[in-house]
Amino acid sequence: MSRPGRDDSPDRLYTLTGGRTRSGPDSPFDLVTLVVAECDPATGMQSEHAAILRITEHPTAVVELAAELKLPVSITKILLSDLLTAGRVSARHPRKADLDPDVLEQVLVGLRNL
Amino acid sequence: MDSATSDARTPLGASADNGLKIVVVGGFGVGKTTLVRSVSEIRPLNTEETMTKAGEAVDDISEVRGKSATTVAFDFGRITLDARNVLYLFGAPGQERFWFLWDRLFSGTLGAVVLVDTRRIGDSWYAIDRLEHHGTPFIVACNDFGGQTYAPQQIREALDLDPHVPLLDCDARSRASAKQVLISLVEHVKNHHGPQSGRYDTQVPAPHQELAL
Ligand SMILES: Nc1nc2c(ncn2[C@@H]2O[C@H](COP(=O)(O)OP(=O)(O)OP(=O)(O)O)[C@@H](O)[C@H]2O)c(=O)[nH]1
Ligand SMILES: [Mg+2]
Numbered sequence A: 001m002s003r004p005g006r007d008d009s010p011d012r013l014y015t016l017t018g019g020r021t022r023s024g025p026d027s028p029f030d031l032v033t034l035v036v037a038e039c040d041p042a043t044g045m046q047s048e049h050a051a052i053l054r055i056t057e058h059p060t061a062v063v064e065l066a067a068e069l070k071l072p073v074s075i076t077k078i079l080l081s082d083l084l085t086a087g088r089v090s091a092r093h094p095r096k097a098d099l100d101p102d103v104l105e106q107v108l109v110g111l112r113n114l
Numbered sequence B: 001m002d003s004a005t006s007d008a009r010t011p012l013g014a015s016a017d018n019g020l021k022i023v024v025v026g027g028f029g030v031g032k033t034t035l036v037r038s039v040s041e042i043r044p045l046n047t048e049e050t051m052t053k054a055g056e057a058v059d060d061i062s063e064v065r066g067k068s069a070t071t072v073a074f075d076f077g078r079i080t081l082d083a084r085n086v087l088y089l090f091g092a093p094g095q096e097r098f099w100f101l102w103d104r105l106f107s108g109t110l111g112a113v114v115l116v117d118t119r120r121i122g123d124s125w126y127a128i129d130r131l132e133h134h135g136t137p138f139i140v141a142c143n144d145f146g147g148q149t150y151a152p153q154q155i156r157e158a159l160d161l162d163p164h165v166p167l168l169d170c171d172a173r174s175r176a177s178a179k180q181v182l183i184s185l186v187e188h189v190k191n192h193h194g195p196q197s198g199r200y201d202t203q204v205p206a207p208h209q210e211l212a213l
Helices: A010-016 A047-055 A062-069 A073-085 A101-112 B032-039 B061-065 B096-105 B118-134 B152-159 B175-192
Strands: A034-037 A089-092 B018-026 B045-052 B069-080 B085-093 B111-116 B138-143 B167-170
Touching: A034 A047, A047 A062, A047 A073, A062 A073, A062 B045, A062 B069, A073 A089, A073 B045, A101 B018, A101 B069, A101 B085, A101 B175, B018 B032, B018 B118, B032 B069, B032 B085, B032 B111, B032 B175, B069 B096, B085 B096, B096 B118, B111 B118, B111 B175, B118 B138, B118 B152, B138 B152, B138 B175, B152 B167, B167 B175
Parallel strands: B018 B085, B018 B111, B111 B138, B138 B167
Antiparallel strands: A034 A089, B045 B069, B069 B085
16 A cells, blocks of 8 residues: 555545544643654555554654644544554653753753753 | 665764654745755655644544545655764644644654744744743744845844843854854753752643644
8 A cells, every 4th residue: 555645535434443532631642742663564555554663663743643643633643543552653752841951951951952 | 675765874983872853833935945955964854644633643544535634745864963863853844833843743852943034023923932932942034035124123122032042143044154053052952941940840832722624
């Protein structure tokens, strides 16, 4: 199967997620959660799942994945939930920077070094 | 097989483990994407979120099918700060009808930059209202479109800006200027919204609201 183009028709989204639906309120994924593949894509995998595993060979934020897959963020999160549940990806969740002065300082240092 | 990585992606290093968010808001054409592009290490990417009328990310595809959902596009860029921290910059339209979407999309953000075109100051009122309501730290940057110049005090009054909110001039096309805007924001967050400031108690989600489709 080839890479899906931008086609957000409800029917396509329905098909992609098997009609399942949850990713919303209690989704573990933030826009900037970094996702890392824990295995290689295998034959017979849903093509979007395989694409995610290829892209996340390097840590990749949820929002970058969505852009790359040309899928809405919420649909991307549903696909990621499948992979996370199956142990095929791991998730590096954002730390609470505003609670952590060290992180704020690191951000400043990083920006000044640009 | 390789087609999913068609564009020249610049992957993050293997040790990257902490994503951070800053939002750039402002009216149409005020320079949001330009500012993101000036400092981003990747070409700004575009993506979208599908939201229900209730302002929640779609958690039921039947809502998409039932057309009770709408789609909001936003763009973003990325700055690798160090081996672990990666900063994402989001450009978001400041129009009233989008705001409850941003409330959800950008929760947990470090802070916001409100970009202002002094020829159209009113375009930013709503964004500032929302940020204040939300307790999200922000600064105001006036993008220079070569129009009439105003004294900072005039702009503060026109925006009804709290005195502690930094106000600066910028040129979104300049990397140095865009960088300074971000530094000013993070310094502001550090000084006024640090761990002791108690803003975490005020991060109550806004009660919402209908979306005019
Ligand atoms: N003179 C001047 N022009 C600018 C500046 N920043 C942006 N522009 C121009 O203003 C136009 C709009 O800039 P964008 O960055 O696309 O604005 P935007 O806020 O992303 O626009 P929308 O996403 O459509 O709301 C572009 O033609 C930019 O080149 C600036 O600092 N000075
Ligand atoms: Mg734009």
